[in-house]
Amino acid sequence: MKALLFIESNGEKVLGGSLELINAVKALDADGTALVAGDRAAADAVADLGIPVIFVDTATDCDTLTAVLSETVKENDPDVVLLANTALAKDIAPRIAARQDLGCVSDVTGISKADGKVIYTRPAYNGSILENIEVEGTAVITVRNGSFEKPEDTSNAGVTEKKIEIADDAVKAKIVDTVKEITESVNLEEAEIIVSGGRGMGSAENFELVKELASVLGGVVGATRPPIEDGWISRAHQVGQSGKIVAPKLYIACGISGAAQHTSGMMGSNYIVAINKDEDAPIFESANLSIVGNVTDILPVMIEEMKKAKA
Template structure:
């Protein structure tokens, strides 16, 4: 029988790419700190890779109370076998109560594999985290039934509690470069014959040459109101002058007007930019769930009763085919003045 009282602290798996920490891990450090504080625990960043000194400094500056680092040539690139082996051994040694993992491609691979190895639960693709007052367990909130409901799930009987969390749901804190915390270096190696996959090359996906949605400070999104794929050009023109990423509603993706990689919403990506401009998007609840945490929301729609206006900071009621080109031209003239 598992003694739950032995398990303490909130761990955040810090995913890296090309030697840098991905934003989602740094975002989760902030929320992890809130969860840890509620139970008088620490938030601990877990870093796996090769030559991770810069990543460790970043993790400390973004709020970790402690960092655990495992380095080795075999961890230069992510592998299911290697990273699961490391996390499994670390968990058995330190017994964390909670493990937060970004719901990225790699995170969605690592989370369930680790949960199975540890014989504990996993809540996938979360959009909210809280503490259940009665049990002090994590209350994991995620979309259910195709995004039509939000389910809150508790892992009451086993530890650690593991969940994958969408990028962009939480905000990073302002980094404190002067901060210093304890860094634990663990020696864990995985034999080459136990790692069954090998990364051959990184291939950029078409449409990813611009700013990534999850990392963008400004996003311009188009929806059904654009009418056809060719009309996305006016959205892209506005995004270009703002140095913004291009997003879309599910309706535009389903119509084949734009890549699914650019979909914002419960069944797409969750984003939290400084400015979100919604063009011809009515504001279905599934879309709002993916962008409502944006700092400033600007909505352009000819329907004055569109639900998007209920959460917009600035509402422009008008024909987007007139408004967007005029706005783009005004910004361009201001930049050139």
């Protein structure tokens, strides 16, 4: 079985979700090859993880990356194409599948084999159920962050530089300028600790407790839709179906009721702590540790104890 991995970087390092694809290949017991575009340092870093790399320097945006990956799929004829479930990959994956007439499954959280067939598992209906999907022929798969462990360094498997000509008509849109708020640099997908606040925080002043706990723990602040709509924090911090899909080692939900739109975005967390005064709140069904009580009373105690522990 052959697998082609599309590896993304942010210009400084390889994205964690892309690195996890290497262990996804191991779960398939497949021969993997990685494609890295535009970042030679990232190509070398991936090769150090024991997987051969194809490096292409000509692709920089969604249109050119689609053209390069489509051509690579055509030349290598893999059984599966794996991409991390990022915003860019969500654009690229269906385009490749349509151009090459391939099957496509998004937001996969598990991969297994049964009777010689590959089974792709993904959440459906806001994460209330898991569905198993089989694909005939080559499959284009986006994998949710946190579904697999990150690999460790092994022997360098080498980098092959390749030139792929991109037709002028391949570029459908041209980015002439980018405006980015400082808050948009928040990287929820890569965070190991996330402290999220919901409507139950009550006010912008109370929401500062969420920010303080995140700071003490060295984590990142998350939020549900209501605090964002009320202006307590920017939309870059939203976790959930219409925000970011996260999978930290620790997720602390403060004053969050547990609507499916939110829990579908954090169900991949390794350990979930939920704080809510309603003992019947749906969030407790997802939690490893449930704390029933007023969040504005509990957070100051947690912050103080965490400070003592760090000292």
